[in-house]
Amino acid sequence: MATADTIRTILAQHGKLPVDAATLGEDSDLYAAGLSSFASVQLMLAIEEEFDIEFPENLLNRKTFSTIATIVEVVTELSKDQQAA
Amino acid sequence: MTIQGAVAPLALMDRAKRVAAIAAEHADQVDAEGRFPAEAVAAMRSERLLGIQIPTAQGGEGVSVLEIAEICTTLGKGCSAAAMVFAMHQIKVSSLVSHGSGAGWHEAFMSRVAGEQLLLGSATTEGGIGGNLRNSICAIEVDGDTCRLEKDATVISYGDQADAILITSRAHADAAPSDQVMTVFLKDQYTLDKTQTWDALGMRGTCSDGYVFKGEAPAQQILPRPFAEIAAQSMLAHAHILWSAVWYGIAADAFARAQAFVRAAARRSPEAMPPGALRVAEASSLLQGVKASIIAALTQYATAKGDEDKLSAMSFAVAMNNLKIASSQNILTIINHCMLICGILGYKNGTPYSLGRHLRDAHSAQLMISNDRILGNTSTMLLIHKQDTSLLA
Numbered sequence: 061m062a063t064a065d066t067i068r069t070i071l072a073q074h075g076k077l078p079v080d081a082a083t084l085g086e087d088s089d090l091y092a093a094g095l096s097s098f099a100s101v102q103l104m105l106a107i108e109e110e111f112d113i114e115f116p117e118n119l120l121n122r123k124t125f126s127t128i129a130t131i132v133e134v135v136t137e138l139s140k141d142q143q144a145a
Numbered sequence: 146m147t148i149q150g151a152v153a154p155l156a157l158m159d160r161a162k163r164v165a166a167i168a169a170e171h172a173d174q175v176d177a178e179g180r181f182p183a184e185a186v187a188a189m190r191s192e193r194l195l196g197i198q199i200p201t202a203q204g205g206e207g208v209s210v211l212e213i214a215e216i217c218t219t220l221g222k223g224c225s226a227a228a229m230v231f232a233m234h235q236i237k238v239s240s241l242v243s244h245g246s247g248a249g250w251h252e253a254f255m256s257r258v259a260g261e262q263l264l265l266g267s268a269t270t271e272g273g274i275g276g277n278l279r280n281s282i283c284a285i286e287v288d289g290d291t292c293r294l295e296k297d298a299t300v301i302s303y304g305d306q307a308d309a310i311l312i313t314s315r316a317h318a319d320a321a322p323s324d325q326v327m328t329v330f331l332k333d334q335y336t337l338d339k340t341q342t343w344d345a346l347g348m349r350g351t352c353s354d355g356y357v358f359k360g361e362a363p364a365q366q367i368l369p370r371p372f373a374e375i376a377a378q379s380m381l382a383h384a385h386i387l388w389s390a391v392w393y394g395i396a397a398d399a400f401a402r403a404q405a406f407v408r409a410a411a412r413r414s415p416e417a418m419p420p421g422a423l424r425v426a427e428a429s430s431l432l433q434g435v436k437a438s439i440i441a442a443l444t445q446y447a448t449a450k451g452d453e454d455k456l457s458a459m460s461f462a463v464a465m466n467n468l469k470i471a472s473s474q475n476i477l478t479i480i481n482h483c484m485l486i487c488g489i490l491g492y493k494n495g496t497p498y499s500l501g502r503h504l505r506d507a508h509s510a511q512l513m514i515s516n517d518r519i520l521g522n523t524s525t526m527l528l529i530h531k532q533d534t535s536l537l538a
Contacts, residue, residue: 091373092320092321092371097522120458
């Protein structure tokens with residue numbers, strides 16, 4: 061189950077943020093918080109591994125990883141779809 | 146399409162060819178003296194090429210990247226430095242057109258660029274960032290309606306000649322290095338203190354000197370979108386496509402010289418195949434490959450244009466990166482082939498077959514944004530992005 065807290069934990073491990081991930085709100089702009097494009101790929105890989113999902117090509121963009129809330133939403137959707145498949 | 150619409154590109158290319166002829170006439174001197182291609186840029190102004198990309202509503206001609214790429218190639222055949230100045234200017238204009246539309250100050254500025262034929266420079270490089278233009282150390286300071294910026298800009302191409310500079314910085318004093326904005330400063334709003342002089346192997350006329358930039362301007366001159374979006378959605382594609390178009394032009398001129406060399410030999414002794422003939426055929430195939438990659442990227446950009454999701458997709462970034470890698474490497478192979486064909490007459494300066502300038506200029510291609518850095522970024526994306534390997538999609 062993807063929750064804001066699980067995403068925040070993965071973000072703290074792989075996001076290479078200059079700020080403490082615990083201080084980030086669900087709607088905080090992660091790019092403004094210093095998420096680089098390189099770190100965002102590492103974050104995607106860690107999330108794929110954690111939730112046993114694969115991000116389809118149309119979701120591999122800046123918008124998907126812009127806030128904790130959008131990541132939770134996308135991961136929840138994908139978990140449902142890909143488990144059903 | 147109206148008849149006028151169909152005829153316009155022809156007239157546009159005539160204008161570009163006139164500029165290219167002037168650029169070619171001065172190319173050797175520009176290279177030898179490492180001076181700005183002033184005659185070519187004056188011709189761009191008199192042919193009104195600097196504002197062509199700007200929408201007609203702002204006094205431009207709304208010309209597409211396709212036609213601008215064709216102009217870059219045409220100019221690149223005459224003088225690489227003049228062509229690269231034109232390309233770099235147009236890359237800056239593309240950011241204004243894509244991200245400044247709707248913003249009052251930037252729309253008015255676009256009208257000025259078209260009306261006064263202003264030349265736009267770029268300051269994205271900074272001492273200490275290790276060449277990664279998606280990071281800044283300096284931060285813009287917004288104080289009421291005014292913004293101030295000081296930057297150790299280790300490269301500002303044609304900084305002395307630019308009429309305005311588009312410069313990146315962190316968005317504010319507490320912003321992360323990757324949280325950047327881009328700001329337009331007009332010539333009378335900044336000072337440039339030269340720290341490094343451009344005395345380089347090639348592309349000598351771009352005058353890519355280093356400066357300490359200090360500027361103060363109304364805060365509304367900051368582009369309204371984050372630089373991350375500008376970089377992904379307009380700079381990436383325009384830079385890799387227009388640079389590649391310039392490089393293709395350099396290689397195409399080298400090829401024309403090599404082919405002329407072999408044809409002259411064949412005319413002298415029609416009974417024997419000249420020794421370089423096979424290599425001309427090889428170079429022809431390589432040159433066609435570069436051309437095809439540029440056309441493919443232009444087609445992909447035309448499909449994605451105006452769609453933020455497509456423009457910021459990894460598939461798009463990987464494709465544009467791949468274009469840059471392929472064209473920057475292949476032009477060196479092509480020009481080297483041409484050198485083998487022309488032999489000592491290609492190696493010597495001042496012959497109709499001289500290729501030294503072409504080869505030196507072409508060596509910049511792998512380095513302006515290092516291919517190693519681009520391959521590094523692509524390899525990161527390929528950890529997660531699955532490349533579309535279909536033929537026509």
